[in-house]
Amino acid sequence: MAVLEGKSVRLRPLRPAEYPGVFAWYNDPEIVAPFDRFSTDTFDSFARSVETAADDPRSLAPRFAVERVSEPGVIGLVGHYLAHPVLEFVDVWYILGDRAARGKGYGKEAVRLLVDHLFRTERYARIGATCDIENVPSYRLLEGIGLRREGTLHGALFHHGTWHDVYVYGVTRAEWESRRPPG
Numbered sequence: 019m020a021v022l023e024g025k026s027v028r029l030r031p032l033r034p035a036e037y038p039g040v041f042a043w044y045n046d047p048e049i050v051a052p053f054d055r056f057s058t059d060t061f062d063s064f065a066r067s068v069e070t071a072a073d074d075p076r077s078l079a080p081r082f083a084v085e086r087v088s089e090p091g092v093i094g095l096v097g098h099y100l101a102h103p104v105l106e107f108v109d110v111w112y113i114l115g116d117r118a119a120r121g122k123g124y125g126k127e128a129v130r131l132l133v134d135h136l137f138r139t140e141r142y143a144r145i146g147a148t149c150d151i152e153n154v155p156s157y158r159l160l161e162g163i164g165l166r167r168e169g170t171l172h173g174a175l176f177h178h179g180t181w182h183d184v185y186v187y188g189v190t191r192a193e194w195e196s197r198r199p200p201g
């Protein structure tokens with residue numbers, strides 16, 4: 019699997035020794051909350067999903083660990099999955115489980131690396147993302163890397179006992195490639 023090097027972060031495969039720490043993020047309401055839900059059953063099913071994700075475009079499992087270039091150790095995860103059986107909707111997702119690492123630009127760089135990698139290696143015509151309309155860091159991240167807000171799905175995401183509205187973001191291949199620096 020590829021290793022994607024950025025200025026401050028790299029995306030690399032998640033290592034088995036890191037599974038327990040990362041699995042704990044899924045079970046910590048302070049990490050993913052208050053804007054999302056992540057469902058995973060047991061540690062074994064989580065580990066299996068990571069190891070089989072490459073063969074399943076619809077898998078919700080993490081595809082890459084996010085690591086600071088300056089300091090080894092996983093601070094976050096990114097993934098992507100085919101979210102619709104017909105429409106060209108590949109949804110990217112992202113989380114910095116290390117909360118101390120948030121707000122420093124790492125998330126934005128990690129998602130930019132992921133989207134660029136997907137356009138370079140897959141034939142996708144469009145890449146998108148969705149987020150709770152109250153998740154300001156998430157949608158600012160998406161806007162910061164050039165995804166456009168395309169609309170709102172009303173009452174589309176259930177978490178914390180109620181249904182929430184969700185923004186849909188997207189960027190076409192032509193738009194992304196027109197902004198990519200030469201080289």
Ligand SMILES: CC(C)(COP(=O)(O)OP(=O)(O)OC[C@H]1O[C@@H](n2cnc3c(N)ncnc32)[C@H](O)[C@@H]1OP(=O)(O)O)[C@@H](O)C(=O)NCCC(=O)NCCS
Binds near residue numbers: 149
């Ligand atoms: C969403 C998340 C990955 C963002 O990563 P991050 O490294 O903290 O974000 P960045 O530092 O790259 O900042 C991205 C943008 O959000 C803004 N931002 C970051 N934290 C913010 C905050 N607490 N409030 C408002 N804006 C914020 C930044 O200013 C930046 O916008 P700009 O480029 O216009 O200045 C991170 O907050 C996270 O893990 N959240 C919990 C999981 C989650 O919500 N995932 C997304 C589900 S859709």
